[in-house]
Amino acid sequence: MxxxxxxxxxxxxxxxxxxxxxxxxxxxxxxxxxxxxxxxxxxxxxxxxxxxxxxxxxxxxxxxxxxxxxxxxxxxxxxxxxxxxxxxxxxxxxxxxxxxxxxxxxxxxxxxxxxxxxxxxxxxxxxxxxxxxxxxxxxxxxxxxxxxxxxxxxxxxxxxxxxxxxxxxxxxxxxxxxxxxxLLARKNSAANAEAEKDLGIQINVPASYQVAKSEPGFLWVRQPTPNGNRADISLFFHEEDYTSEEQTFPENILKLRDSITHEHIFGDPEDLNSFVVTEKQIVPSFRNMVINGNFTTEIRATWKTNNISMGGSYLGYLMVDEKKGKLYYLEGFVYYPNEIHRDALREIQTILLNTDVSWTPDQGS
Incomplete structure (x- = not known):
């Protein structure tokens, strides 16, 4: 040597x-x-x-x-x-x-x-x-x-x-x-098929994640078996038309994020008045970057349910694909009371950065 x-x-x-x-x-x-x-x-x-x-x-x-x-x-x-x-x-x-x-x-x-x-x-x-x-x-x-x-x-x-x-x-x-x-040695092909169909993107999530909700413009996948050694991790993906640069302003990103979670992410599925919001007491962090040629803003912040029964950390990416005229919001949020969230957030980041928002159906799967 x-x-x-x-x-x-x-x-x-x-x-x-x-x-x-x-x-x-x-x-x-x-x-x-x-x-x-x-x-x-x-x-x-x-x-x-x-x-x-x-x-x-x-x-x-x-x-x-x-x-x-x-x-x-x-x-x-x-x-x-x-x-x-x-x-x-x-x-x-x-x-x-x-x-x-x-x-x-x-x-x-x-x-x-x-x-x-x-x-x-x-x-x-x-x-x-x-x-x-x-x-x-x-x-x-x-x-x-x-x-x-x-x-x-x-x-x-x-x-x-x-x-x-x-x-x-x-x-x-x-x-x-x-x-x-x-993480991606084994992938969930069914989740990717839903993303292609409902959002026009390709995602790579581990086989251990399962689809919790899927509809045009929105997909929620979740790690279903959290335990004392494993955080409860949810990922969701949202797509809408890109019409203005103002959509990428930090305050508007938070408004978009909270509107998505208000509609789709419930703290208690049996209580539709229990939904997820951004915790404003801890200032969210924003960082701009370019990923695969697309302007992207990374958001690190915390969340809670509106009735303050649950809370945790989240990591999100707002991506703009100007060629397609689309704006995508990808997020992973963690529920892991009294435990370190760093490792779960690194897992979320690894998965989300493997998303291809520029994919189009004519490229094939």
Whole structure:
């Protein structure tokens, strides 16, 4: 296996995260499989550095609170480990991040620094923009190892601040990809058939979900067997004509969302006066993006029934397909009292981002 000092001599000029990843060629089949929960990161860093400004910036990136939540929940499940305490089992973790600065003389940081060649350190000294190295499958197959480094704390912090979104997105995309392979190994073809018929879109939902309600312009699917270890997750899909840019304004997205849930989503099927609304006490979070060429707004917020008997978190996407002249609202909402919602929301995001709103019947199924 190549040592880090040899690898870094070849790739240290790669300051952009996305150009360093391997393509899977040359994988050593004798290596073990990486292991770790979805969303779990092992952060290898000196404890004193983690307690200081560098650690604060790392927490801002990898332990940031998810927006629009009922309570504080971090985006990733991060475990800090002293470099001197790394074991063979920990090195097999799916997501590993090593953090150091070359001026740090602590014994813990020196464990990491010794993996860098003198030439590599000189290159970093001459180019302060160099701060990262991404190595796939270094200790195990299916592993992501990221080295974050700098000559000083201030230099590393500056680069972390400038590249926070890239660093966060690297692991967000990776973890969705891992989860997608698990969730969508078996799909519900009946739900997709309903989506094609009633909304003119293609969806990919796990086989474990069942159709709860289907009619022209609307589809509701649900995970029917929640338990103490499994959240109650519902997904719904809505379609209508796109007539004005004003439909994409945040206040109008919330009005649309609440009109859909008022009509279709009941807290108690036996009580038509019990319906789902957005919780206004927690400010919803909006983020604009482009997905498959379509303008999209992501919404993270909380919901409750109008009689306040139930509540939870939700993640929605408003998508505009101008070619078809259609507007789509896709949402997943969670009911899981007193438990963490992060994993359920990642499941929802993975499923919803696999929706093809640009599909047309002449494309075939």
């Amino acid at each position: 190549k040592t880090l000092s040899k690898i870094i001599g070849l790739f240290i000029l790669c300051a952009a995260l996305y150009s360093c990843g391997g393509d899977g060629a040359g994988i050593d089949s004798t290596k073990p499989r990486a292991r770790g929960s979805i969303g779990e990161i092992i952060l290898v860093i000196d404890s004193a550095k983690y307690a200081g400004p560098v650690g604060e910036e790392l927490k801002n990136i990898f332990e940031a609170d998810l927006p629009g939540m009922l309570r504080s929940e971090s985006i990733f499940n991060v475990h800090q480990v002293d470099p001197r305490a790394m074991t063979r089992m920990l090195r097999m973790s799916t997501n590993l991040i090593y953090v150091t600065t070359f001026d740090d003389r602590s014994s813990a940081s020196q464990v990491i620094n010794q993996q860098f060649s003198k030439e590599s350190k000189e290159k970093a000294l001459n180019d302060p923009s160099i701060y990262s190295l991404r190595v796939e499958d270094e200790y195990a197959i299916g592993q992501e190892v990221l080295y974050l480094f700098g000559n000083t704390d201030d230099q590393l912090i500056k680069n972390l601040k400038a590249n926070a979104d890239k660093l966060q997105n690297l692991f967000e995309v990776r973890e969705r990809g891992r989860l997608e392979k698990i």
